[in-house]
Amino acid sequence: MKRFLFSIFLLSSFFLFFTNTAKAEDLDPAAEFALDLVGENEQGYITSELVQHVYQESKSISLPRSAADQWVEGENVDNLQAGDVVFFQGTYLMSGIYINDGRFVIVTSEGVSERNLETSEYWSDAYQGAKRYSEDLSPPSSNNEIVAQAKDLLGTPYKRNGSSPAEGFNTGGFVYYVFKEATGSWLSKRPSSLLEAGMDVEKDELETGDLVFFENDEQEPISGIYSGDDQFIIATSSGVQERDLRYHSYYADRYIGASRFTEEILEKSNPDTYSDHEDPAVKEAMNYLGTPYLLTGSTLEAFDCSFLVQMVFRDAMDIYLPRITYKQWKVGEDLNIDEYELGNNQFTPGDVLFFSGTWQEGISHSAIYLGNDYIVHATGEEGETTISYMSEYWRDHYTGAKNFDDIAIQYENEAVYEARQLVGTKYNQGGVSPEEGFDTGGFVQYVYDVALQHKLPRYGSQQWKEGTKVSREEAEPGDIFFFQGSSIIPAIYVGNNQMIVATKSSGISVIDLTISDYWPSRYIGARTYDTESD
The missing domain is CATH 3.90.1720.10 (endopeptidase domain like (from Nostoc punctiforme))
Structure with missing residues (x-):
């Protein structure tokens, strides 16, 4: 009988040894390493630092230091396995290493401790979930x-x-x-x-x-x-x-x-929405999105709000606006809308909105209205030309709006059309052709000859003596305005109080007499010429 009982004992011991050996062999390296650390917390780890240390040493996986960061990097776990990281909410989020059968290792006030989810009401109530990590810690892909x-x-x-x-x-x-x-x-x-x-x-x-x-x-x-x-x-x-x-x-x-x-x-903020817009200014503005902002910038490399508005209206609609924002504010049709109200459709795409007190007092910023409470502008706040919502900031600084459609150059008159083609041609004293450049009299003489086949004298003083005197109010596009400088200077009137003239500083240029500081005081009269019989 004793021999029989001893045999049963040996078989039982062998079975228990075999079972424990199998469990040890199957145990996840992180779980096994964590169990070996149970005892005094000699390193002074907080919970997440222990988890970080275990994963680095047992799996060469670098986890973040904080439990909150560990939580966002792992893969969600539904069925716990040895080596998973379990999380608990106390005063702050805590993490530990799962062993099996509800057991886990975690830092407590007693040191590195083994606890059990199934037998501890405290830990089961504090349990938040578990995460699993692999050597590839790249975030899971998203369908969004x-x-x-x-x-x-x-x-x-x-x-x-x-x-x-x-x-x-x-x-x-x-x-x-x-x-x-x-x-x-x-x-x-x-x-x-x-x-x-x-x-x-x-x-x-x-x-x-x-x-x-x-x-x-x-x-x-x-x-x-x-x-x-x-x-x-x-x-x-x-x-x-x-x-x-x-x-x-x-x-x-x-x-x-x-x-x-x-x-x-x-x-509303997608450029494709406006790429084929019926308003030419809106469509043209899309070409400059992303251009860096530069206060006073006047090149395509970088520019400010008024340069964008000036360039867009010139290239898209032959509307020549002043270079500076507060001067742009002085021309065009005032829409007389003193307050911006969201959702009211007060404006038409292509209107220009003006703002005060952004980077300096007074009128200091301009933007082209796109519709539905969105604008396009070159803005220092964003650092580039972009599309913006009319946020509270912009509504608070809004001052008024203008429409510039009525000051577009009209081309019914052949002299106006020809003069416009020459804008940008260089100034050259004595010049009488596009190739060599123009002086003031040579420019007007050339335009009348090419456009109207009308032979004018060479110089402004001679041109002044010909033609029929007309008042400034009665002048029509294609007539000639005269100004007194060091000599008499002729310019071709294009309507809307604008003219095209040869200037030493800018060559052939469009001048708006409404906001010019130089030309109005030098005006001496206008002439119209009978070109029908030529």
Whole structure:
């Protein structure tokens, strides 16, 4: 009998040894390593630092230091396996290493401890979920194009005022770049404008691709892109990172709202919407999107708001506006709209809106209206020519609006048409042809000869003596205005109080007498010429 019982004992011991050996062999390296550390917390680890250490040593996987960051990087787990990371919510988010059968290893006040989810009410109540990690810690792909684009940029450095991967991002620049790449729409780089332009969304109704907003330490809004499961992607001081609305306390405590950019809203800031617009100025302005902003800039490399407006109206509609914003404000038809009201359709696409007190007192900024509360402009606030929503900032600075359609050069008169073709030709004293350039008399003589086959004398003083005197009010396009300089200077009147004249400083130029400081006081009269019989 004793021999029988001893045999049973040996078989049982062998079976137990075999079972334990099998478990040890099958145990995940992270779980096995964690069990070996149970005891005194000699290194002073917090929970997440222990998890970080275990994964680095046992699997050569580099996890973030904080539990909140570990939470957003892992793959969600439904069925726990040895080596998974389990998370618990206490005063802050905590993480531990799962062993099996409800057991896990975690840092407690007693040291590196083993606890059990199935037997501890405290830990089971605090349990938040589990994550699984592999050597490839790249974020899972997303079906949402906006989120997918945002995830591709994880790790991109932070850069104040940055808006591209090459230079880095701030929060607004990050959103701007992602939406431009994913949808083609040009959103603002200013989070305050982004918050206004989208459709308000409640926190419990967030969808992937929505924008979430927080208040930074300076009480300014910052923006991120919601990626689902209470997570979002944002440009932080450590670069573009994924964060959690629940577990990253900095953001959880500073959340101020969310907005959604529907296809209808995105269409309003998409250049394709205006690429074939019926208004020539709107269509032309699209050619300059993305051009860097430069105050007083007057080249295609970089320019300011008034240069954009001047260039667009000149090239698209033969409307010659002054170079400076406050002078543009003095011409055209005043629309007499003193306050901007959202959604009221007060303006027509192609109208020009003027703003005061942006970077200096008085009229200081201009923009071309696109319709539906959107404008296109060269703006220092965004650093480039872009499409913008009429946010509270712009509404607060709005001063008035003008329409310039009526001051476009009309070409019914052949002299006006020919003079316009020569705009930009250089000035040359004694010049009488486009090839060599023109002086004042040579320009007018050439235009009348080519356009009307009418032979005028060579010099302004001689031209003044011919023709029929007309009052300034009665003058028509194609008549000649005369001015007293060091000699008598002729210019071809083109209507709307504008003329084309040869100037030493700019060559053949269009001058608006409404805002000119030089020409009006030198005006001496006008002449019309009988060209019918020539």
